[in-house]
Amino acid sequence: MLRYIGQRLLIMLPIILGISFIVFMILDLTPGDPARIILGDSATDESVRVLREEMGLNDHAIIRYFRYVKNAITGDFGKSYRSGLPVLSELKARMPTSFKLATGSMIMIIIIGIPVGIISAAKQYSLLDTLSLTSALLLTSMPNFWLGLMLMLFFSLKLDLLPATGAYTWQHFILPSITLGAFGLATMIRMTRSSMLEVIRQDYIRTARSKGVGEFKVITRHALKNALLPIITIVGMNFALMLGGGMIIESTFALPGIGSLAIQAIRTKDTPIVIGAIIFIAIAISVMNLIVDIIYTFVDPRLKTIITAENVVK
Amino acid sequence: MAERLLEIKDLNVVYETDESVVHAVNNLNLVINKGETLGLVGETGAGKTTAALSIMKLLPDKTGIIKRGEIGLENINITIATKYDKRLLRGNVISMIFQDPMTSLNPTLTVEYQIAEVLALHKKDMKKAELSKRVDEILEMVGLPPSRKHEYPHQFSGGMKQRVVIAIALACEPKLLLADEPTTALDVTIQAQILKLMKELKEKLDTAMLLITHDLGVVAEICDKVAIMYAGQIIEQGMIEDIFESKYHHPYTEGLFDAIPDLSKKTKRLNPVEGLMPDPTDLPTGCFFHVRCRKCMDICKTKEPEIKWTNADKTHLIKCHLFNDNK
Numbered sequence: 001m002l003r004y005i006g007q008r009l010l011i012m013l014p015i016i017l018g019i020s021f022i023v024f025m026i027l028d029l030t031p032g033d034p035a036r037i038i039l040g041d042s043a044t045d046e047s048v049r050v051l052r053e054e055m056g057l058n059d060h061a062i063i064r065y066f067r068y069v070k071n072a073i074t075g076d077f078g079k080s081y082r083s084g085l086p087v088l089s090e091l092k093a094r095m096p097t098s099f100k101l102a103t104g105s106m107i108m109i110i111i112i113g114i115p116v117g118i119i120s121a122a123k124q125y126s127l128l129d130t131l132s133l134t135s136a137l138l139l140t141s142m143p144n145f146w147l148g149l150m151l152m153l154f155f156s157l158k159l160d161l162l163p164a165t166g167a168y169t170w171q172h173f174i175l176p177s178i179t180l181g182a183f184g185l186a187t188m189i190r191m192t193r194s195s196m197l198e199v200i201r202q203d204y205i206r207t208a209r210s211k212g213v214g215e216f217k218v219i220t221r222h223a224l225k226n227a228l229l230p231i232i233t234i235v236g237m238n239f240a241l242m243l244g245g246g247m248i249i250e251s252t253f254a255l256p257g258i259g260s261l262a263i264q265a266i267r268t269k270d271t272p273i274v275i276g277a278i279i280f281i282a283i284a285i286s287v288m289n290l291i292v293d294i295i296y297t298f299v300d301p302r303l304k305t306i307i308t309a310e311n312v313v314k
Numbered sequence: 315m316a317e318r319l320l321e322i323k324d325l326n327v328v329y330e331t332d333e334s335v336v337h338a339v340n341n342l343n344l345v346i347n348k349g350e351t352l353g354l355v356g357e358t359g360a361g362k363t364t365a366a367l368s369i370m371k372l373l374p375d376k377t378g379i380i381k382r383g384e385i386g387l388e389n390i391n392i393t394i395a396t397k398y399d400k401r402l403l404r405g406n407v408i409s410m411i412f413q414d415p416m417t418s419l420n421p422t423l424t425v426e427y428q429i430a431e432v433l434a435l436h437k438k439d440m441k442k443a444e445l446s447k448r449v450d451e452i453l454e455m456v457g458l459p460p461s462r463k464h465e466y467p468h469q470f471s472g473g474m475k476q477r478v479v480i481a482i483a484l485a486c487e488p489k490l491l492l493a494d495e496p497t498t499a500l501d502v503t504i505q506a507q508i509l510k511l512m513k514e515l516k517e518k519l520d521t522a523m524l525l526i527t528h529d530l531g532v533v534a535e536i537c538d539k540v541a542i543m544y545a546g547q548i549i550e551q552g553m554i555e556d557i558f559e560s561k562y563h564h565p566y567t568e569g570l571f572d573a574i575p576d577l578s579k580k581t582k583r584l585n586p587v588e589g590l591m592p593d594p595t596d597l598p599t600g601c602f603f604h605v606r607c608r609k610c611m612d613i614c615k616t617k618e619p620e621i622k623w624t625n626a627d628k629t630h631l632i633k634c635h636l637f638n639d640n641k
C-alpha cells in the first residue's frame with residue numbers, strides 16, 4: 001500500500017511540471033512588463049531597464065522557466081509583483097479560509113446529498129423522488145453568484161440571521177459554503193440516485209431480500225457500500241475544485257481565500273501569484289485523486305486485492 | 315400418504331409494463347410434498363423463474379403482479395402474507411438459489427457476514443460465538459474450508475461461490491429450497507459436484523426442493539417428480555418413472571425427449587421442438603402449443619384441453635386433447 005502511494009506521488013511530479021510549464025508559457029505571452037508593473041507607471045525607463053536586468057527578464061522564457069522550477073524545488077515560488085511578499089506565504093495565509101469554505105460545502109453536500117439521493121432511489125418515481133430531482137435541476141440551473149446574492153439578501157439583510165461578508169466566525173462560512181456547494185450538491189443527489197438504482201437492480205440485492213433482510217437494511221448494508229465508489233469520486237473532485245475554485249464566491253462574500261487571491265492576481269497581472277495558485281489547485285486535485293483511490297480500496301475489497309497484488313509483483 | 319408442503323392453485327402472474335402485459339404464468343398448479351424434489355422443466359421464457367419468484371414474493375415491484383390464484387405453504391395461503399410475514403418466511407422456511415453465483419453474492423461483504431446474516435435474522439437467540447461456530451459448520455457442510463470465511467466473494471471460484479450461495483440458502487434448514495438453474499453458469503465437471511452436494515444436503519436436512527432446469531439428465535438423476543412447463547402452464551406432470559417410462563406423453567414432451575438421443579448425455583439449452591414459444595403478450599386460443607404441434611386437431615385451435623390422469627394412481631397427468639376420453 002505504501003509503495004502504491006509512493007508510486008502515485010511520483011507520477012504526480014511530471015503532471016505538476018507539465019501544468020506549471022503550460023501556465024508559465026501562456027502567462028509569458030500575455031502583454032505587460034513585470035518590471036513596469038512592480039515599479040508603477042511613474043518610474044523612469046532607465047530604472048525599469050535596470051530591474052529587468054536584475055530579475056533576469058531578458059533571458060529566454062525556457063531559461064526563466066527552469067530557473068523558476070529550480071527555485072520552486074527549494075520552496076521559493078517567487079514574490080508577488082504587487083505586495084513584494086513571497087508567493088508561498090501569500091498562499092499559506094489564504095489556505096485556511098479556502099479550506100474552511102470547501103470543508104463547509106463538502107459537509108453540506110455529503111449530509112444532504114447522499115441521504116436525499118438514497119431516498120430518491122429507494123422510492124423511485126415517488127413524489128419524494130420527483131421533488132429531489134426537481135431541486136437538483138433548480139440548483140444546477142441557478143448561477144452561483146446570483147444564488148449567493150439571494151442568500152445574502154434574504155438571510156443577512158432581511159432576516160439578519162447570518163453575516164454577509166468576511167471570514168471571522170464559523171457563521172461567516174455558512175452562506176458562502178451553501179453557495180459554493182450548490183452545484184456539487186445537485187451532482188451528488190443525481191449521482192447517488194443513479195448509482196443506487198444501478199446497484200438495487202443487481203442480483204445480490206435480490207439475494208439479500210431472499211434471505212429475509214428488511215428493506216432498510218437492504219439499502220444501508222447491502223446496496224450503499226456498492227454504490228459508494230462514484231459517490232466518493234464526486235466528493236473528492238468537488239473538494240479539490242472548491243479549494244481553489246471558489247473565485248467568484250470568495251469575491252462575492254469578501255472571503256480572503258485562494259480563489260479571490262487568484263482573481264485579484266489575474267486582474268493586476270501578478271503572474272507569480274497566478275502560477276502559484278494554479279500549481280496549488282493542481283496539487284490539490286492530484287492529492288485528492290490519490291486519497292479517493294485509497295478510500296476506494298477500503299470500500300471495495302476487489303480493488304484492495306488488485307493494489308496489493310500489484311505490489312507483490314513489483 | 316406424504317404430507318403436503320407447497321400447493322400452488324391456479325396461479326396467474328403477469329408483468330405489466332407501459333407497452334404491454336406479459337402473461338408469464340397462466341393457471342399454474344403444482345404440489346410439492348415434504349422432503350420431495352420436483353423438477354420444473356421448460357424452454358426459456360416458459361415462466362419457471364416467475365413461478366419461483368412468486369413463491370418467494372420477490373416479483374419485481376409494481377410490474378410483476380399475481381393476478382389470481384393461491385400459494386399455500388403448509389395449508390397457509392402465503393399470497394396474502396404481509397410484508398413482515400414474508401420476511402420471516404424468506405431464507406428461513408423457503409430459500410432460493412439463483413442462476414448465476416458470480417452475481418448472487420455481495421462483493422463488499424465477507425462470506426462470513428453473508429452466511430451469519432441469515433442466521434442472525436431468523437435464529438434470534440443465537441449468540442455471536444454460536445453464530446461464528448455455526449458458520450464454520452455450514453461451510454464445512456458445503457465443502458469449503460472455514461478458514462476462508464473472512465474472504466470476499468471475488469476470492470472464490472465459480473463453483474465455490476455457488477457453494478457459498480447454497481450455504482446461505484440452507485443455513486436455517488428451510489423446508490423448501492427453490493433452485494433456479496443452480497448449475498447452468500458452471501463448468502460441466504463442477505455442475506456434477508454441485509448437484510451431488512445439493513442432493514446430499516437436501517436429504518440430510520429433509521428439505522423439499524423445486525429444481526428448475528433445462529436438463530432432463532439432471533432431472534433423471536435427482537428428482538422424484540417432474541413437471542413440464544409450457545407458456546406458463548404445466549402440460550405434463552408425473553413421478554420420474556411416469557415421465558421416463560410411460561408410453562403416454564404430451565406431444566411437447568415427446569419433442570423434448572426426441573431431442574435427446576441418449577439420456578445419459580447431458581444437453582445444453584433445450585430448443586427441441588420446431589418453432590417458438592407463443593408471444594406471452596398475445597397468447598393463442600385453445601391449446602397454447604397448437605401452432606407447433608404435429609398432432610394438432612381442429613378442436614385444439616379453439617378449446618383449451620383439460621387435465622387428464624393417464625394412470626389409476628393419479629400420479630401422471632397430461633393436458634392435451636389427445637387424451638380426452640371422447641377422443
Ligand SMILES: Nc1ncnc2c1ncn2[C@@H]1O[C@H](COP(=O)(O)OP(=O)(O)OP(=O)(O)O)[C@@H](O)[C@H]1O
Nearest residue numbers: 329336338357358359360361362363364365374594
Ligand atoms: N421483469 C419483467 N418484466 C417484463 N417481463 C418479464 C420480466 N421478467 C420476465 N418477463 C417475461 O416473462 C416470461 C417468463 O419469464 P421467466 O423468466 O419466468 O422465464 P423462464 O422460464 O425462467 O426462462 P429461462 O429459462 O430463460 O430462465 C418471459 O416472456 C419474460 O420475457
Ligand code: SF4
Nearest residue numbers: 601604607614634635
Ligand atoms: S391439445 Fe392438440 S395441439 Fe395441444 S398438444 Fe394436444 S394435440 Fe397438440
Ligand SMILES: [Mg+2]
Nearest residue numbers: 362363364494
Ligand atoms: Mg429463468
